[in-house]
Amino acid sequence: MAHVPTLDLVSQSDNEVRGDPHLSTLLDAFCLKNGLVVIAGSGISTSAGIPTFRTKDGLFVQLKQTYRLKCSGEDLFSADVFKFPDRAAAFLDMIRQLYGQCKEAEPTPFHLLLQSIAREGRLLRLYTQNIDGLDTRLKELSTTVPLTATNNAWPLTIQLHGSVEFMQCEKCTSVVSLSPWAHGEDDLPNCTGDCAQDRRRHDMRIQLRPAVPGRLRPRISLYNEEPYDSQAISRVIDHDTNILSPGPVIVVGTTLKVPGACQLVRNLAKKAKANGSPVIWIAPDRPSSNLKGLFTLIVLAQADTIAAKVLARTAKTAWDIHSLLDWRQNPDDLERMQILVRWPPVGGEEYAPSYAEEDAIQEGSPELLYQFWSDRGGRTEAIIQKYPSLNGRLMFHVFKIRDQIQSRYQVQWVGYSDQEMTWESAEYMHQVAPECVLAYQEKRNI
Numbered sequence: 001m002a003h004v005p006t007l008d009l010v011s012q013s014d015n016e017v018r019g020d021p022h023l024s025t026l027l028d029a030f031c032l033k034n035g036l037v038v039i040a041g042s043g044i045s046t047s048a049g050i051p052t053f054r055t056k057d058g059l060f061v062q063l064k065q066t067y068r069l070k071c072s073g074e075d076l077f078s079a080d081v082f083k084f085p086d087r088a089a090a091f092l093d094m095i096r097q098l099y100g101q102c103k104e105a106e107p108t109p110f111h112l113l114l115q116s117i118a119r120e121g122r123l124l125r126l127y128t129q130n131i132d133g134l135d136t137r138l139k140e141l142s143t144t145v146p147l148t149a150t151n152n153a154w155p156l157t158i159q160l161h162g163s164v165e166f167m168q169c170e171k172c173t174s175v176v177s178l179s180p181w182a183h184g185e186d187d188l189p190n191c192t193g194d195c196a197q198d199r200r201r202h203d204m205r206i207q208l209r210p211a212v213p214g215r216l217r218p219r220i221s222l223y224n225e226e227p228y229d230s231q232a233i234s235r236v237i238d239h240d241t242n243i244l245s246p247g248p249v250i251v252v253g254t255t256l257k258v259p260g261a262c263q264l265v266r267n268l269a270k271k272a273k274a275n276g277s278p279v280i281w282i283a284p285d286r287p288s289s290n291l292k293g294l295f296t297l298i299v300l301a302q303a304d305t306i307a308a309k310v311l312a313r314t315a316k317t318a319w320d321i322h323s324l325l326d327w328r329q330n331p332d333d334l335e336r337m338q339i340l341v342r343w344p345p346v347g348g349e350e351y352a353p354s355y356a357e358e359d360a361i362q363e364g365s366p367e368l369l370y371q372f373w374s375d376r377g378g379r380t381e382a383i384i385q386k387y388p389s390l391n392g393r394l395m396f397h398v399f400k401i402r403d404q405i406q407s408r409y410q411v412q413w414v415g416y417s418d419q420e421m422t423w424e425s426a427e428y429m430h431q432v433a434p435e436c437v438l439a440y441q442e443k444r445n446i
């Protein structure tokens with residue numbers, strides 16, 4: 001039997017794994033490689049306090065007692081849950097609780113790691129089995145609901161099992177926010193979308209018996225039914241596997257018990273291995289035996305442990321920039337700039353220059369960036385000259401909040417040094433850069 005290398009960060013100390021080549025493989029995959037594909041499960045959200053409701057100590061056990069249910073946890077997530085009033089009530093109660101908990105929760109260190117990799121343009125795709133929306137609320141990891149391509153590009157995050165943030169009509173597939181129901185009546189609301197429009201037309205013209213409008217239900221894929229967005233998801237998987245060239249494939253925080261997710265990993269893993277890229281398992285427990293042969297490296301660890309290790313390493317080496325060569329508008333976000341970076345060789349391996357996001361460079365090598373703009377007559381002047389159509393105001397983005405006096409924040413801007421900070425009202429900052437306010441408050445609390 002082929003032996004799969006294992007890095008055990010649960011029982012081994014930092015000292016014991018120091019210098020372990022498998023640790024380098026793992027960190028290289030996160031820090032250096034392009035085209036990262038991540039398949040994530042509930043393990044990346046547990047530290048945010050999101051209950052793992054399908055496990056034996058999860059939310060389900062509480063509900064089972066409250067509603068005196070005789071069914072299993074799987075039954076509660078089965079498509080016929082609505083046929084049984086007691087199960088339906090428990091299911092809907094659970095979704096409501098979950099919705100509230102997700103709204104309260106903050107993204108975990110692992111989410112923020114994915115965000116920073118996405119910002120650097122190195123994340124090819126995040127396939128998430130999570131319905132909590134902690135990933136997709138980060139701008140860099142956003143998605144579309146229903147899943148659609150924009151300008152021929154699929155969103156970076158693909159929600160495999162739907163989301164607790166939306167409801168969909170059973171009849172006309174209209175999608176609405178779940179929020180009003182979560183704060184309102186217990187009963188599932190009727191649709192006011194296309195099917196309700198049809199009813200009005202019927203009433204007026206043909207005098208048919210009025211059609212009954214569809215019922216809205218949480219847009220969460222259940223067992224024994226076709227998952228939401230399944231056709232679009234198949235197209236993305238096909239695109240990622242056959243057209244794009246997947247780099248490292250990372251499976252994190254999941255047992256990979258759902259057959260669809262398992263097949264997805266098999267397809268991507270095959271292509272990644274053909275490309276010479278690693279296929280890495282990250283979870284506190286080993287993969288089950290039916291996944292034998294799938295992974296090139298097994299890492300036993302909590303997701304956040306990996307995030308901490310990657311961030312520690314990034315701070316030291318990844319922004320070891322040789323020089324900054326050129327710049328352009330970000331093709332996906334014309335208001336933001338990207339800088340062409342020449343990287344130093346790593347372990348004797350040369351890397352081609354590549355574009356990186358300006359704020360990522362500012363984070364790692366601020367002085368280089370300020371000098372880069374200074375050499376070009378100043379950032380504001382350079383941008384106005386090169387992209388005159390860009391409204392002067394739109395080129396400014398908050399880099400970090402540095403200080404606070406009462407209801408005003410001291411703001412440092414992307415591409416500008418701390419010599420050019422300004423004071424802005426808290427109200428304005430909450431509006432334009434809530435994530436920066438959050439980051440500042442978190443830092444203050446530590």
Ligand SMILES: [Zn+2]
Pocket residue numbers: 169170171172173174191192193194195196213214215
């Ligand atoms: Zn409808």
